[in-house]
Amino acid sequence: MKIAIDAMGGDYAPLEIVKGIEIARDRYQNIEFQLYGTENEVKPLVNNWDRIELIATTEVIAMGDEPVKAMRRKKDSSMVRAAMAVKEGQADALFSAGNTGALLSSAIFLIGRIKGVDRPALASAMPSFDGQHDQFVFMDLGANAENKPSHLYQYGILGSFYATHVLGITAPRVRLLNNGAEEDKGDEVHKIAHQLMKNSPSFNFLGNIEARELLEGTADVVVADGFSGNAALKATEGTALMMLKQIKQAILDSGVGGKLGGALLKPAFKQVQKKLDYNEAGGAVILGVKAPVVKTHGSAKAAAVANTMGQIKTMLDNQLVPDIQNYISAHTEELQSGKQVLNAQLND
């Protein structure tokens, strides 16, 4: 398998990207890596060219660039060239730590949507602290600012495939992020989505979930519209970091006994932080496009990049995208009838 790497995206690119790819090359036997990047910056960083190829590009999409414009105009950027390689079948998957919006645009407009998927979504594995499994799939995390009920229905399918194929969870429990447990809760979009999902033959729907329970492990796939999914994700991240910071500060403030306690507790803190660490879990995935496209945090370092290669390898090994494609093309009627129910209800 071949992975196209945007070597220029991310806060520590290209150095940490290249280091991460070399770690991954040594760890995984059957992957070839294509580094797309500025020749004089990337070339000196590679120690061993075994299964690593450099494709020289002349432009870079910056973090602050307007995504669609950048994708359209910077045709010789590392990201666009890497995406084009996937489109043209020269690579099987795309990786970047760069501009998320531009990567979404490249995935959707260059690599293309899977036929039958209306709105690809950003999905990530998040930690489950209490449940049967260590992780759950959370999507859409912000690829879309607005979603229709039929999109949320499709996310139930896409998320279930990711949970089975990548997290190894059988019959994943799907829930809809809503502002109450009862099925009549939420705005029109969520009420109708609940009805569509409730009757789905495609996945195991267990009803609504409130954001308070996100980390409790009561769902394997949490489906959200992109706007509130994004808000819930960021509130979770912000609160987790703030709690760790506050407890550390309270330890420092509490004098000698507390400081001693703090030293004793370092391993406990590390354990919790590790569970929360995105670098351990890999990157966010754009689901619903014709190839695995994965984005790590802009601040990702080599270890995170290498772990993300493992995640991409799992997606390719387990045929995630072809299985989604086959399923959806075999169930066009189901997806269509869902839309018809929806349209009938919206016109009431």
Added chain:
Amino acid sequence: MKIAIDAMGGDYAPLEIVKGIEIARDRYQNIEFQLYGTENEVKPLVNNWDRIELIATTEVIAMGDEPVKAMRRKKDSSMVRAAMAVKEGQADALFSAGNTGALLSSAIFLIGRIKGVDRPALASAMPSFDGQHDQFVFMDLGANAENKPSHLYQYGILGSFYATHVLGITAPRVRLLNNGAEEDKGDEVHKIAHQLMKNSPSFNFLGNIEARELLEGTADVVVADGFSGNAALKATEGTALMMLKQIKQAILDSGVGGKLGGALLKPAFKQVQKKLDYNEAGGAVILGVKAPVVKTHGSAKAAAVANTMGQIKTMLDNQLVPDIQNYISAHTEELQSGKQVLNAQLND
């Protein structure tokens, strides 16, 4: 001043409600309390009837009751009778620890909206850990499942009044919860709301805020639509509790040194928990109705009930509702022109 108390609402009603009211009666000199509740349950609980009156009611709205139906049908319930007392001028404010939806319905349909406020909202003071102030106002927390841009604009006004009058913050910094910092972020509702708020002469708008920064103290008023505000609030609460739990568990798991550390750290944990504790901060307020209406957590005990009476006293002492009423009636034109801008944009 007179406060109408729903003595039957909440997990520990009427016992903890009555205990809390007696604490508040001893703490605050000029308040008279009207207890609405089942006579044979409430009467035996009161030790001292000074400034406490019992108004016997025969029905109770349960936590699981359908809100609007319960409010309409249970006309002799403690909650509805207390709301009617406020409506008829026999009391100045309404308190309940009961069914939130029914309290919202009672506030909006019985006590009534302030003229010019389209959609009252649920607001709460939340902890700011890093900023100039200890707390900020967060609204709408779920009174509405859907909001228009003009509602969000009005929340900027309502939230600013709450911040000045109750939290004592001058020129409060208002931000809009959105999925990015730039003004073109979000769905249509948030894009238009941003434009309306940006040009507001009524409050000090500092742009968008992402949910990641909620607790960082960069805003004194965070305005959200009810759906994503609810999601962000619950994600914050759930994550904070989960982090405390995980760190405690990690301490226990880490053996003797860790256990010792845990004992040393108890005061530090308590300090953080106290900051997060809703019982300290008082209840959630329904802003935009003609009297102070305050809801504490269903699990509130006497101390929380007493603190909430202090919060209501501050709202009454500082003329929160009359000042909002006067401001809005003097600025009808501004609110109207905001709506016109909005309509023009939505019709584009």
